[in-house]
Amino acid sequence: MLELVELSKKFKQLYAVKSLNMFVERGEIIGLLGPNGAGKSTAISMISSLAAPTAGDVRFHNKSILKNAGEFREIVGMVPQEIALYTDLTAEENLQFFGRMYRLKGSILKSKIEEILHLVGLTERRKDVVKTFSGGMKRRLNIGVALLHNPELIIMDEPTVGIDPQSRNYILETVKRLNQERDMTVIYTSHYMEEVEFLCDRIYIMDQGNLIASGTNEEIKRILSAEKTILIKGEQLNDQFISSLQEHPLVNRITTADKQVTLMVAKEVSMFAELTKLAEQAGIDLTSVHNKTPTLEDVFLHLTGRALRD
Ligand SMILES: Nc1ncnc2c1ncn2[C@@H]1O[C@H](COP(=O)(O)OP(=O)(O)OP(=O)(O)O)[C@@H](O)[C@H]1O
Numbered sequence: 001m002l003e004l005v006e007l008s009k010k011f012k013q014l015y016a017v018k019s020l021n022m023f024v025e026r027g028e029i030i031g032l033l034g035p036n037g038a039g040k041s042t043a044i045s046m047i048s049s050l051a052a053p054t055a056g057d058v059r060f061h062n063k064s065i066l067k068n069a070g071e072f073r074e075i076v077g078m079v080p081q082e083i084a085l086y087t088d089l090t091a092e093e094n095l096q097f098f099g100r101m102y103r104l105k106g107s108i109l110k111s112k113i114e115e116i117l118h119l120v121g122l123t124e125r126r127k128d129v130v131k132t133f134s135g136g137m138k139r140r141l142n143i144g145v146a147l148l149h150n151p152e153l154i155i156m157d158e159p160t161v162g163i164d165p166q167s168r169n170y171i172l173e174t175v176k177r178l179n180q181e182r183d184m185t186v187i188y189t190s191h192y193m194e195e196v197e198f199l200c201d202r203i204y205i206m207d208q209g210n211l212i213a214s215g216t217n218e219e220i221k222r223i224l225s226a227e228k229t230i231l232i233k234g235e236q237l238n239d240q241f242i243s244s245l246q247e248h249p250l251v252n253r254i255t256t257a258d259k260q261v262t263l264m265v266a267k268e269v270s271m272f273a274e275l276t277k278l279a280e281q282a283g284i285d286l287t288s289v290h291n292k293t294p295t296l297e298d299v300f301l302h303l304t305g306r307a308l309r310d
Helices: 040-047 069-073 091-101 106-119 135-147 165-182 193-199 217-224 239-246 272-282 296-304
Strands: 002-011 014-024 029-033 055-060 076-079 153-157 185-190 202-207 210-215 227-233 251-257 260-266 288-292
Touching: 002 040, 014 040, 014 202, 014 210, 029 040, 029 165, 029 193, 040 153, 040 185, 076 135, 091 106, 091 135, 106 135, 106 165, 135 153, 135 165, 165 185, 165 193, 185 193, 193 296, 202 217, 202 296, 210 217, 210 296, 217 227, 217 296, 239 251, 239 260, 239 272, 251 296, 260 296
Parallel strands: 029 185, 029 202, 076 153, 153 185
Antiparallel strands: 002 014, 002 055, 202 210, 227 260, 227 288, 251 260
């Protein structure tokens, strides 16, 4: 359905996106995962024909969208990171306004608005002006606007950043429903790996403009088949303990967070006795040590040596 071919965008000396290849089949939910600045927004601005590539092509049903941007916009819905709504208008008035821009009118527009208000859970707040809405409600309405013209493909740029957990769950469930009930194809960007794990059939992981891994959840996690992750918890994990692990020959990688340390070691390595000894030497108590099921976050750490949320 959609194919990116060696797609690149350069800003002065910096490649925001470098030679990105990607394909999307009809009915898939594709995740584009990466930390801030990875190039996700730049990639989807090119996909939605809002920005011109420096090199490469975007093909939709085998046709370059670079030459057919107008036609392509009719079949794609874009949910930008920034909220694009009129805050002095009500939810319903916003939908009417954007609906007319898509040349919808009369009873068709009316029933479409009913359907969308219901879909994004805002029927009861339809008459309220948008400036009284929470961040999550604004984002839900923003998604509604992108769905007005029945797009075949919807592209969402980090739609859950900075909103309350309830709205976040609502949005995730709505995306799933759109996909399952209406066979909508979705490209979903995020730096939350758990969202992408929950939603997506296939995932592309980007870092600093480059594609560093792609595949299904399981395929990507198989990258870690030679390693395992150990999660260590303790009340006072001091500098001595952490540096003894950083310098340890059996430890491939380490990340630290409040009261916990995560190690990546070769699959066959058992660190238990070693950890007890190092804790004793550092004069601390460990509250728990256990092997962790790998996550996409671990894959990212493995591939880049940095945490996804740095
Ligand atoms: N218009 C621009 N001019 C110059 N540099 C830009 C421009 N837009 C993006 N960049 C740079 O390109 C890189 C990729 O940015 P982009 O916004 O695509 O990343 P992202 O993965 O979407 O991150 P975020 O989650 O913060 O939106 C960054 O280094 C950014 O500073």
